[in-house]
Amino acid sequence: EAQVTQNPRYLITVTGKKLTVTCSQNMNHEYMSWYRQDPGLGLRQIYYSMNVEVTDKGDVPEGYKVSRKEKRNFPLILESPSPNQTSLYFCASSLAPNYGYTFGSGTRLTVV
Amino acid sequence: EDQVTQSPEALRLQEGESSSLNCSYTVSGLRGLFWYRQDPGKGPEFLFTLYSAGEEKEKERLKATLTKKESFLHITAPKPEDSATYLCAVQAVGGAQKLVFGQGTRLTINP
Numbered sequence: 001e002a003q004v005t006q007n008p009r010y011l012i013t014v015t016g017k018k019l020t021v022t023c024s025q026n027m028n029h030e031y032m033s034w035y036r037q038d039p040g041l042g043l044r045q046i047y048y049s050m051n052v053e054v055t056d057k058g059d060v061p062e063g064y065k066v067s068r069k070e071k072r073n074f075p076l077i078l079e080s081p082s083p084n085q086t087s088l089y090f091c092a093s094s095l096a097p098n099y100g101y102t103f104g105s106g107t108r109l110t111v112v
Numbered sequence: 113e114d115q116v117t118q119s120p121e122a123l124r125l126q127e128g129e130s131s132s133l134n135c136s137y138t139v140s141g142l143r144g145l146f147w148y149r150q151d152p153g154k155g156p157e158f159l160f161t162l163y164s165a166g167e168e169k170e171k172e173r174l175k176a177t178l179t180k181k182e183s184f185l186h187i188t189a190p191k192p193e194d195s196a197t198y199l200c201a202v203q204a205v206g207g208a209q210k211l212v213f214g215q216g217t218r219l220t221i222n223p
Contacts, residue, residue, distance in 0.1 A: 103158075
């Protein structure tokens, strides 16, 4: 089944403890992206990648890092999480620049 | 700055009662306008991409249209399973993979 898989689905962590949210797609898509979704603010893009080793900032990149060492994987790294990063995170992938994205099921992160 | 505004925020309809959702956008040059459906606790599900004014696309009870300033998602004779939040997003020419989303319209269809 074609899909984008994120792990974990739920995570509660403490301020300052580094964490990684994994994202993997099995559709051989070149384009991948991370979003956060907050009530009243909608979906906002954090980072995106156009190919292996090619990444760029979205609208809200502060406090996040990404890497794209393999085509299928696009992990999101929070080096020192803070409570304002409590949010619902989505990874997504696309075959081409102006095609629709396929989204993962989301990761609900709580930072206390 | 690229912007997307969706209206209404929420819409409650009776089963079979047709209506339209609006997506107004401001973008330097439109590469594509996207419609997604999102169910509670799930990731957005892709519905349509529209590329130029005058374009229309249909899927079951949904029809999306595009003008130079706005897009409409028309829902004909909706069923309770059409209840969801509908999201609109735009991608600008030269904007690489940047997608700007609206806040969404929460649609409820009562049986």
